[in-house]
Amino acid sequence: MATSGLQHVAAMYAGVVAPPLIVGVAVGLTPTELTFLTGACLFTAGLATFLQTLGIWKIGARLPFVNGVTFAGVAPMIAVVNSTDDKSDALPVVFGAVIVAGVLGFFAAPFFSKAVRFFPPVVTGTVITLIGISLMPVAFGWAQGPNPTADDYGSTTNLGLAGATLVIVLLLRRFTRGFVKQIAVLLGLVVGTLVAIPFGATDFGPVADAAVVGFPTPFHFGAPQFQLAAILSMCVVMVVSMTESTADMLALGEIVERPADERTIAAGLRADTLGSALSPLFNGFMCSAFAQNIGLVAMTRIRSRYVVATGGGFLVLMGLCPLAASLIAVVPRPVLGGAGVVLFGSVAASGIQTLVKAGLEKDNNVLIVAVSLAVGIIPITAPEFYHAFPETAKIILDSGISTGCVAAVALNLVFNHLGGGRAADDEVTSPMDPQPASVH
Numbered sequence: 001m002a003t004s005g006l007q008h009v010a011a012m013y014a015g016v017v018a019p020p021l022i023v024g025v026a027v028g029l030t031p032t033e034l035t036f037l038t039g040a041c042l043f044t045a046g047l048a049t050f051l052q053t054l055g056i057w058k059i060g061a062r063l064p065f066v067n068g069v070t071f072a073g074v075a076p077m078i079a080v081v082n083s084t085d086d087k088s089d090a091l092p093v094v095f096g097a098v099i100v101a102g103v104l105g106f107f108a109a110p111f112f113s114k115a116v117r118f119f120p121p122v123v124t125g126t127v128i129t130l131i132g133i134s135l136m137p138v139a140f141g142w143a144q145g146p147n148p149t150a151d152d153y154g155s156t157t158n159l160g161l162a163g164a165t166l167v168i169v170l171l172l173r174r175f176t177r178g179f180v181k182q183i184a185v186l187l188g189l190v191v192g193t194l195v196a197i198p199f200g201a202t203d204f205g206p207v208a209d210a211a212v213v214g215f216p217t218p219f220h221f222g223a224p225q226f227q228l229a230a231i232l233s234m235c236v237v238m239v240v241s242m243t244e245s246t247a248d249m250l251a252l253g254e255i256v257e258r259p260a261d262e263r264t265i266a267a268g269l270r271a272d273t274l275g276s277a278l279s280p281l282f283n284g285f286m287c288s289a290f291a292q293n294i295g296l297v298a299m300t301r302i303r304s305r306y307v308v309a310t311g312g313g314f315l316v317l318m319g320l321c322p323l324a325a326s327l328i329a330v331v332p333r334p335v336l337g338g339a340g341v342v343l344f345g346s347v348a349a350s351g352i353q354t355l356v357k358a359g360l361e362k363d364n365n366v367l368i369v370a371v372s373l374a375v376g377i378i379p380i381t382a383p384e385f386y387h388a389f390p391e392t393a394k395i396i397l398d399s400g401i402s403t404g405c406v407a408a409v410a411l412n413l414v415f416n417h418l419g420g421g422r423a424a425d426d427e428v429t430s431p432m433d434p435q436p437a438s439v440h
Contacts, residue, residue: 001304001306004307004310004311005307005308005309005314006311006314008066008293008307008308008311009315009318012068012293015069015071015290015343016041016042016068016069017042018071018074018340019041019070019071019074019285020037020038020040020041020069020285021038022078022135022138023037023074023077023078023091023285024037024038025146026077026078027081027087028087031203031205032209032210035322035326036214036283036322037221037283038326039318039319039321039324040216040220040284040319041068041069041284041319042318042319042324043282043284043320044275044278044279044284044285044287044319045067045068045069045312045315045319046312046314046315046316046317046318047275047278047282047312047316048067048271048275048276048279048287049065049066049067049308049311049312050312050313050316051067051271051275052065052271052272053308053309053312054305055267058267059270059271060268060271061249061264061271062267063249063252063253063256063260064256064304064305064307064308065248065252065268065289065305065308066289066293066308066311067275067289067290067312068287069286069288070285070286070287070288071132071347072127072131072237072241072244072286073098073234073241073285073286074131074134075131075134075399076230076234076236076237076399076401077094077285079233079398079399080097082398088222089222089225091283092222092223092225093227094230094280094285095224095283096226096227096230096231097230098277098280098286099277099280100226100234101235101237101277101286102274102275102276102278102279102286103277105235105238105242105269105272105273105276105277106270106274106277108242108273109242109266109269109273110266112266112269113265118409118413118417119239119243119246119409120358120412120416121355121357122359122360122368122416123243123368123409123412124240124244124247124351125351125354125355125358125369126351126355126369126372126373126404126408127240127243127401128354129351129352129355129373130351130377130401130404130405131240132344132345132347132349132351133348133376133380133400134376134377134379134399135347136341136348137380138340139336139340139344142162142333142334142340143159143162143334143337143338144334145158145333145334146332157199157201157334158334161192161195161196161199161201161332161335163338164192165188165195165334165337165339166188166338166339166342168192169184169185169188169342172184172188185339185342185343188342189331189336189339192331192332192338192339193330193332193335196334196335201332202330202332204330207323207327207330210322210326212321213320213321213322214321215320216282216319217283218283233399233402236402236405236406237286237402238273239405240405241288242269242272242273244288244289245268245269245272245289246265248289249264249265249268252294252297255303256297272287272288275287276288364416365415365416367415368411368412368415371411372404372407372408372411373404375404375407376400376403376404376405377400377404378400379397379400383398
């Protein structure tokens with residue numbers, strides 16, 4: 001049980017620590033503060049996993065379901081950080097928005113489980129793809145170095161370390177199998193860090209300063225602040241997160257031969273949202289299901305929810321050990337960039353896999369995906385596109401995930417649920433193929 005639980009932790013560890021790293025760097029946290037934020041996210045991921053696997057009352061799907069910090073919230077949180085003049089207020093604003101979104105999501109869970117038909121694969125696939133695409137610039141920024149004003153930013157050394165890490169991860173994925181293959185990203189970070197030592201790119205200061213035992217002090221970064229624009233943005237993320245969790249519960253239910261019914265989905269969503277609402281108390285972010293662990297359940301055929309709960313216990317212990325959390329702060333930024341290309345690219349690839357099941361042979365769905373992706377990548381390809389809008393509106397508009405999700409849901413309603421549009425079974429062999437003219 002212990003080794004199987006550790007395998008689940010290894011499979012999702014990189015995904016848990018990446019969001020606090022991205023947001024922490026954007027806020028300008030010191031290495032010590034970054035270590036604290038990372039440990040807090042590990043701790044809250046463990047608590048959320050307990051809620052989901054063991055459950056209390058009508059909370060928890062009671063499936064082998066790992067919960068952790070969702071990638072969907074990263075881009076909106078960075079938008080909040082960028083729009084906050086005093087960076088010391090950025091995390092309290094984020095925490096306040098996550099608390100409100102979590103509470104609203106908790107009460108909406110039973111209704112959302114009935115409304116899931118409005119979030120078919122064409123919507124969820126588009127949003128997941130946008131999550132990966134939106135995070136890629138972060139990986140490219142990391143690959144260039146930690147400080148954009150430094151002389152070595154974007155140097156051949158930094159880019160070489162990023163490229164070497166990427167190659168190491170790819171080789172491990174290609175020529176290993178089983179457990180080693182599952183933790184290829186984690187091993188790539190370790191080897192890349194060792195390679196970076198001779199180049200002077202590795203700083204072991206965070207480990208030397210870290211305590212062996214610690215506790216994520218509640219509201220360490222300040223009391224939560226509640227701003228409407230940030231709350232609306234995180235509510236959109238919560239809808240995306242609940243949609244993805246619903247799809248994951250349906251898939252996991254089939255794998256463990258216990259199909260997830262409406263009651264199970266509602267209980268699972270309550271665990272997700274309650275975990276998210278409680279997470280900021282301990283300085284953590286919004287929590288959601290980790291799809292890679294569902295693949296691990298399918299591969300190992302170990303279907304016990306108590307094994308995954310054991311993995312949650314390890315996450316809690318790691319969160320209570322700042323020394324363990326500090327290890328990720330040692331990894332040079334270019335090394336993180338190389339691994340991030342795989343990590344974030346895999347998120348986009350997961351979205352594409354979902355879109356494959358979305359029926360893109362249907363003309364309506366092609367239009368939904370095309371327009372939603374175009375709207376979602378505006379903040380990436382044209383960062384100043386919304387410069388004339390009020391600052392509060394830009395928090396939402398500068399998040400391609402939020403705008404792309406809203407566009408996908410609205411277009412899906414117009415084309416696939418409301419009358420007056422083209423027939424849902426119109427098919428195209430290519431999005432650019434002309435439709436046959438009607439014969440009168």
